[in-house]
Amino acid sequence: MVMPVPSRYNRRTATTDDPLDAVLRPPPDETPEQRQIRLAREESARKVSAAIDAEIKAERQARKKKRIVRLLLLGQSESGKSTTLRQFQRLYTPTAFREERILWRAVIQLNIIRSIHTILEALTQSQPPPMPQHHHSYSQPLPNHMRNLSQSTSRSPAQLYSQTVSASYGPPPHRARQPSNSVPPVDLGSHESDNEQEPASDLDIYSDPLNTSNPSLPTRISRPQYSDASCSNAAAGPSHSRRPSYVSVQLDALVARLAPLRHAESLLIAKLVPPNEDEATQLPSAQPASNFQPTHNHSNSLPQYQSSIISTHTDITSRTYNTTVSATTKQARQEIFVRPGMHWKGALSRARVSYPSTLSYSTSMSNSSSSNTVSNDHNGSATSSTTQEMTSSGADGARSKGVSSVARHSLRPRPSSAGNTGLETPDEVQEVLHACRADMMYLWADEWVRDILRRRKVRVEEGPGLDIVPLSLFVFITLFLCAACHYTFPCAYRGLSIYLNELERVTALRRSIFPSGLGFVDDVLKARLKTVGVSEYKFEMEIPAGRDTGTEWRIVDVGGSRSQRPTWVPFFDDVDAIIFLAPISGFDQVLAEDRTVNRLEDSVLLWKAVCSNKLLASVDLVLFLNKCDILEAKLNSGVSLAKYVRSYGDRANDLDTAGKYLRSKFSAIHREYSPSPRKFYAFCTSVTDTATTAGIIASVRDMVIRQHLKQSKLL
Numbered sequence: 001m002v003m004p005v006p007s008r009y010n011r012r013t014a015t016t017d018d019p020l021d022a023v024l025r026p027p028p029d030e031t032p033e034q035r036q037i038r039l040a041r042e043e044s045a046r047k048v049s050a051a052i053d054a055e056i057k058a059e060r061q062a063r064k065k066k067r068i069v070r071l072l073l074l075g076q077s078e079s080g081k082s083t084t085l086r087q088f089q090r091l092y093t094p095t096a097f098r099e100e101r102i103l104w105r106a107v108i109q110l111n112i113i114r115s116i117h118t119i120l121e122a123l124t125q126s127q128p129p130p131m132p133q134h135h136h137s138y139s140q141p142l143p144n145h146m147r148n149l150s151q152s153t154s155r156s157p158a159q160l161y162s163q164t165v166s167a168s169y170g171p172p173p174h175r176a177r178q179p180s181n182s183v184p185p186v187d188l189g190s191h192e193s194d195n196e197q198e199p200a201s202d203l204d205i206y207s208d209p210l211n212t213s214n215p216s217l218p219t220r221i222s223r224p225q226y227s228d229a230s231c232s233n234a235a236a237g238p239s240h241s242r243r244p245s246y247v248s249v250q251l252d253a254l255v256a257r258l259a260p261l262r263h264a265e266s267l268l269i270a271k272l273v274p275p276n277e278d279e280a281t282q283l284p285s286a287q288p289a290s291n292f293q294p295t296h297n298h299s300n301s302l303p304q305y306q307s308s309i310i311s312t313h314t315d316i317t318s319r320t321y322n323t324t325v326s327a328t329t330k331q332a333r334q335e336i337f338v339r340p341g342m343h344w345k346g347a348l349s350r351a352r353v354s355y356p357s358t359l360s361y362s363t364s365m366s367n368s369s370s371s372n373t374v375s376n377d378h379n380g381s382a383t384s385s386t387t388q389e390m391t392s393s394g395a396d397g398a399r400s401k402g403v404s405s406v407a408r409h410s411l412r413p414r415p416s417s418a419g420n421t422g423l424e425t426p427d428e429v430q431e432v433l434h435a436c437r438a439d440m441m442y443l444w445a446d447e448w449v450r451d452i453l454r455r456r457k458v459r460v461e462e463g464p465g466l467d468i469v470p471l472s473l474f475v476f477i478t479l480f481l482c483a484a485c486h487y488t489f490p491c492a493y494r495g496l497s498i499y500l501n502e503l504e505r506v507t508a509l510r511r512s513i514f515p516s517g518l519g520f521v522d523d524v525l526k527a528r529l530k531t532v533g534v535s536e537y538k539f540e541m542e543i544p545a546g547r548d549t550g551t552e553w554r555i556v557d558v559g560g561s562r563s564q565r566p567t568w569v570p571f572f573d574d575v576d577a578i579i580f581l582a583p584i585s586g587f588d589q590v591l592a593e594d595r596t597v598n599r600l601e602d603s604v605l606l607w608k609a610v611c612s613n614k615l616l617a618s619v620d621l622v623l624f625l626n627k628c629d630i631l632e633a634k635l636n637s638g639v640s641l642a643k644y645v646r647s648y649g650d651r652a653n654d655l656d657t658a659g660k661y662l663r664s665k666f667s668a669i670h671r672e673y674s675p676s677p678r679k680f681y682a683f684c685t686s687v688t689d690t691a692t693t694a695g696i697i698a699s700v701r702d703m704v705i706r707q708h709l710k711q712s713k714l715l
C-alpha cells in the first residue's frame with residue numbers, strides 16, 4: 001500500500017490561507033512516483049528562474065558598463081513624438097537619418113496625395129456644408145492671404161503660415177453659443193499655479209466660439225453660375241468680381257484628371273505596407289463618444305480611459321514590439337500608420353539599390369557628406385554604430401538582444417542606399433504627381449474650395465503631415481499664376497525660394513528628389529506617419545558628445561491614440577526620463593478618435609495620469625509644450641484662447657502670454673500630482689523647427705545623461 005507522502009504543504013494546510021500555497025500544494029494522496037516527478041519539475045523551474053535572475057543581473061552589469069540611457073516619448077496622437085524622435089536621429093545619427101530618405105519620400109508623396117483626396121472628398125460629400133456667415137466672392141482667383149502676401153516682402157514663414165491658417169479660419173469669429181457637435185472647451189483646473197496672479201478657481205467653460213450657427217442652411221452646395229468665358233478668367237486679377245471659380249466650374253473634369261492619384265496612392269501603400277497586412281482593416285476605431293466624457297472636477301479621480309493607463313498591467317516580459325507597416329484602406333480619411341519593425345525596414349531595403357562597393361566608395365570620395373558613412377561601413381568601424389533596432393521580442397530579451405544587435409550592426413557593412421547616393425530614379429508615383437501638379441495647384445488655390453473646406457471645418461493646414469503642402473504649394477501656385485496669367489506679385493516670394501525649391505523637388509521629375517540639404521530634413525520632419533505599437537530606437541551617437549561617448553541611447557516611441565495607450569505601461573519600467581509632448585495648438589481641436597474630446601483637455605488629463613503614476617514616481621519629466629508655431633499662427637489670426645480656456649481670462653492673446661500661462665498650468669499639475677518631488681523641465685517647442693529644437697534637444701540630452709550618471713553614482 002502506498003502511503004501519501006507528507007510535505008511541507010500538507011503541514012501548512014492548517015496554518016495558512018495563502019492562495020499561492022493552495023495552488024502549489026501537492027495532492028494529499030501523492031504517490032512517491034508523483035512526488036519524484038513534481039520535485040524534478042520544481043527543480044527545473046528553479047533552474048529556469050535562476051537563469052533568468054542571472055540574465056537580469058548580467059544585463060544590469062552590462063548596462064552599467066555600457067551605460068544605457070532610456071528615454072520614453074509620450075503624448076497624444078499627433079503631438080509630435082515621432083517628429084521628436086526624428087530630430088534625435090537627425091542630430092545624433094545623421095547617417096541613418098539620411099539612409100531613410102527614400103522611404104520618407106514615399107511617405108511624403110502619400111501625405112500630398114491624401115491631402116488632395118481630403119480636399120476632393122470635402123468637395124464631393126453628399127451632405128451640404130453649413131453656409132458661412134460671410135460669403136466669399138467666388139470670383140477671386142487667389143485666396144485673400146495670397147493677395148495679402150503680395151503686399152509684403154519681409155514676412156516670416158510663421159507669419160505666412162498664420163495667414164494661411166487665418167484664411168482657413170476666416171475672420172476673427174463672431175461668437176455664438178456652442179452646439180452639441182462643436183469643439184468642447186478646456187478645463188485646466190484650479191491647480192495651484194506658478195503665477196501668483198493666477199486665480200485659484202477657474203473652472204468656467206465656454207461654448208464653441210467657432211460655431212457660427214446660421215439658421216438658413218442650404219440644402220446643397222451651391223455652385224455659382226458660370227459660363228466658359230468666365231472660366232478662362234478664373235486666374236486673372238482681383239478686379240473680376242462675382243465670377244465663378246475655376247474649380248467650381250471644372251470640378252468633375254478636375255476630379256477625373258486627378259484620378260491617377262488613386263493609382264499612385266495604391267502604389268505607395270503597396271510599397272509601404274507589407275502584403276497580407278490585415279491590420280489595415282483593423283485599426284481600432286474611435287471609441288463611441290459616450291465612453292468618455294471629460295470630467296471637469298478636480299478630484300484625483302481620472303476618467304476611465306485615463307485610469308486604464310495606470311491600472312493596465314502587462315507583464316514586463318510580455319511586451320511586444322509590433323513589426324509591420326500598415327495602411328488603412330477602408331475609410332478614405334483614415335491614416336496610414338506605421339508599425340515599426342521588420343516590414344518598415346523591409347520597405348526601406350526594398351527601396352535600396354545595390355551598388356558594387358567600388359561605386360559606393362567612389363561616390364564617397366566625391367561626396368564628402370557620405371564619405372564617413374561609406375568608409376565606416378567598409379571598415380566596420382564602431383564610430384558609426386548607429387542603427388534603428390525595432391526588435392520583436394519581449395522587453396528584457398529585446399534589451400539584451402539590442403546590445404548585440406548594435407554590435408552586430410557596427411561590424412556589418414551597411415548596404416549602400418539609393419537615398420544616400422542620390423542615384424534614385426524617378427518613380428511612377430512621382431510621374432503621376434508631376435502630371436497632376438497643375439490641377440493640384442488649382443485645387444488648392446481656389447477660393448471656392450477654401451470656402452467649402454472652411455464650411456466643412458476641414459483644416460487642411462493642420463492636417464497631419466500636410467503643412468508642407470499649403471505653404472509650398474501656394475507659393476508655387478502663385479508663381480505659376482504670375483507666369484501664366486501675368487498677375488504680378490513682384491517680390492513677395494523672394495524670401496521663400498526655399499519653399500519653392502522644395503515644391504519643385506517634390507513634384508518634379510528628377511533623378512535625385514532629395515538632395516542632401518535642408519529641404520529634405522524639413523520635408524521629413526513635416527511628414528506624417530501615424531505610429532501604432534511601440535518602437536525602441538537604439539543608437540550610439542555618431543557625433544562624439546563628451547560624456548555621451550560610449551552611451552547607448554534607447555528612445556521609445558509609442559502610438560498616442562487612445563486605443564494605443566494601454567501599451568505604454570510596460571515601458572514605464574526602467575526609464576531614465578520621459579519627454580511628454582502636449583500640442584498646445586490643439587485648444588480648439590478635437591481628438592480624431594473621439595470628437596467629443598478637446599485635444600488640450602486630453603493632453604492635460606494625460607499629463608495628470610503620467611505625473612501621478614507611481615511607476616514613474618522617480619522618473620524625471622520633460623514637458624514639450626509643442627506646436628507653438630501653429631499656436632502662434634492661430635492666435636495671430638484672431639482665434640481666441642480664452643474662448644476655449646475660460647480661465648485664461650483677458651490675458652493677451654499672444655504666444656508669449658499663452659505659452660507662459662499654459663506652462664504654469666502644466667507645472668502646477670506636475671507639482672500637485674507627483675507622488676514625490678522630482679526634476680521637471682518645460683520647454684515651448686516647435687519640433688519641426690530644426691534650429692530651435694537642436695538647442696532644446698541638446699539640453700535634454702545633457703540633463704538626462706547627468707541624471708543618469710548621478711543615479712549610477714558615477715557623478
Ligand SMILES: Nc1nc2c(ncn2[C@@H]2O[C@H](COP(=O)(O)OP(=O)(O)OP(=O)(O)O)[C@@H](O)[C@H]2O)c(=O)[nH]1
Pocket residue numbers: 075076077078079080081082083084463464465466467525526527528529530531532558559560561626627628629630685686687688689
Ligand atoms: N507645425 C508643426 N507641426 C508639427 C510639430 N510637431 C509635429 N508636427 C507635425 O504633426 C504631425 C504629427 O506628428 P507626429 O510626430 O507624427 O505625431 P505622433 O505624436 O508621433 O503621433 P502618433 O504616432 O499618432 O502617436 C506631423 O506631420 C509633424 O510634422 C510642430 O511643432 N509644428
Ligand SMILES: [Mg+2]
Pocket residue numbers: 081082083529530531557558559560
Ligand atoms: Mg508617432
